Amino acid sequence: MKNWEAMEAFVEVVQQGSFSAAATKLGVSASHISRLITQLEATLGSTLLFRTTRRIRLSEAGELYYQHCRDLPSALGSAEEVISTLNQAPIGPFKMTCATTFGERYIAPVMNDFLLAHPKIELDFHLTNRAVDLIEEGYDLAIRMGAMKDSSHLSRRLCDRVEHLCASREYVNQHGMPHTLAELNKHNCLLGSNNHWLFQQDGQRKEVRVTSRWRSNSGPALLDAVRKGLGIAQLPDYYVADDLASGELVPLLTQYQYPYSGVWLVYPKARQPSPKLQNVCDYLIEHFKAHPNFAQ
The missing domain is CATH 1.10.10.10 (Winged helix-like DNA-binding domain superfamily/Winged helix DNA-binding domain)
Structure with missing residues (x-):
C-alpha cells in the first residue's frame, strides 16, 4: 500500500x-x-x-x-x-455440490463426519445432476464423474469407478446378448444423463452414441428399469455391483469394458487454496482410499 x-x-x-x-x-x-x-x-x-x-x-x-x-x-x-486463525483450523461457510445419488450414498456421510470434527464449518451441500458453474454460482468444490474437460478449474482424483453394461436375465432370455458394439442399435438401450456409452476397443477409449425411447437423469430410476427388463443400460459399479454379484443382472460386452473412469474433486483456480478446501479434499481422499467399493 x-x-x-x-x-x-x-x-x-x-x-x-x-x-x-x-x-x-x-x-x-x-x-x-x-x-x-x-x-x-x-x-x-x-x-x-x-x-x-x-x-x-x-x-x-x-x-x-x-x-x-x-x-x-x-x-x-x-x-x-x-x-x-483461518489457516490453522477450517472455519466459516463452505459450498459444495455433487451428483445426487453418489452424493447421498457416499459423500454426505463422509461430510457429516467431517463436520463433527470441524464444528465451525458451515456446510451448504447441493445435490444435483446438473453441471453447475462453480464461479458464477459461488461453489468452493464440485465432485464430478468421468473425463475432465474444463481446464479453467483445478482437480484432484478422488477415486476410480467402473462402468458396467448390463441387462436383466429376463431381458437376455427374451432378446439375446449383443456381441459387438455395432449390435447395440438392435437392442433396447436405456439412457441416463449422457447420450453416449464409454468403452475400450483395441486399447483405445471409444464413446458410442446411443439412441433410446427411455431416458432419465436419475440413476435409481435407470437401475429399476434395467431390473424390470426394459432394456440395456450402462451404470457405474456402485449402482450394480450387488446385482451383478447375485446374478440378477447380467454383464454385457465385457471385452469392451473401459477399465475405469475417475471421480474428481474440482475447484476454481486460486493462488493459494483455502485451508477449508484443502482439509475437505484431504479428508475425502483419505476416506475413499479405505473404501472397499472403490479402486485407487
Missing part, C-alpha cells in the same frame, strides 16, 4: 511520543523514522509534526491525518490474526 510504512511510522511517533520510542517499537533506527515522516510530509504537501529536542507536537494537518489513520495499524494486525 502506498505510504503505508510512513503512515505506520507516523502513528507510532504520535502514540509513543518520540522518534526513538517509535523506532524501538518498529525495530528500525530513529533516522529511518525521521526520513519516512519527511517523505510523508513531502507527499502530502503539509507539515504533520513540529519537532523540538524535547517533544513533538501535531500540526492541524497532522491532527486530522492522525485521526483518520490511527486505527489502521491495529486493524491490519487484527486482519492478519483472523487469517492466521
Whole structure:
C-alpha cells in the first residue's frame, strides 16, 4: 500500500511520543523514522509534526491525518490474526455440490463426519445432476464423474469407478446378448444423463452414441428399469455391483469394458487454496482410499 510504512511510522511517533520510542517499537533506527515522516510530509504537501529536542507536537494537518489513520495499524494486525486463525483450523461457510445419488450414498456421510470434527464449518451441500458453474454460482468444490474437460478449474482424483453394461436375465432370455458394439442399435438401450456409452476397443477409449425411447437423469430410476427388463443400460459399479454379484443382472460386452473412469474433486483456480478446501479434499481422499467399493 502506498505510504503505508510512513503512515505506520507516523502513528507510532504520535502514540509513543518520540522518534526513538517509535523506532524501538518498529525495530528500525530513529533516522529511518525521521526520513519516512519527511517523505510523508513531502507527499502530502503539509507539515504533520513540529519537532523540538524535547517533544513533538501535531500540526492541524497532522491532527486530522492522525485521526483518520490511527486505527489502521491495529486493524491490519487484527486482519492478519483472523487469517492466521483461518489457516490453522477450517472455519466459516463452505459450498459444495455433487451428483445426487453418489452424493447421498457416499459423500454426505463422509461430510457429516467431517463436520463433527470441524464444528465451525458451515456446510451448504447441493445435490444435483446438473453441471453447475462453480464461479458464477459461488461453489468452493464440485465432485464430478468421468473425463475432465474444463481446464479453467483445478482437480484432484478422488477415486476410480467402473462402468458396467448390463441387462436383466429376463431381458437376455427374451432378446439375446449383443456381441459387438455395432449390435447395440438392435437392442433396447436405456439412457441416463449422457447420450453416449464409454468403452475400450483395441486399447483405445471409444464413446458410442446411443439412441433410446427411455431416458432419465436419475440413476435409481435407470437401475429399476434395467431390473424390470426394459432394456440395456450402462451404470457405474456402485449402482450394480450387488446385482451383478447375485446374478440378477447380467454383464454385457465385457471385452469392451473401459477399465475405469475417475471421480474428481474440482475447484476454481486460486493462488493459494483455502485451508477449508484443502482439509475437505484431504479428508475425502483419505476416506475413499479405505473404501472397499472403490479402486485407487
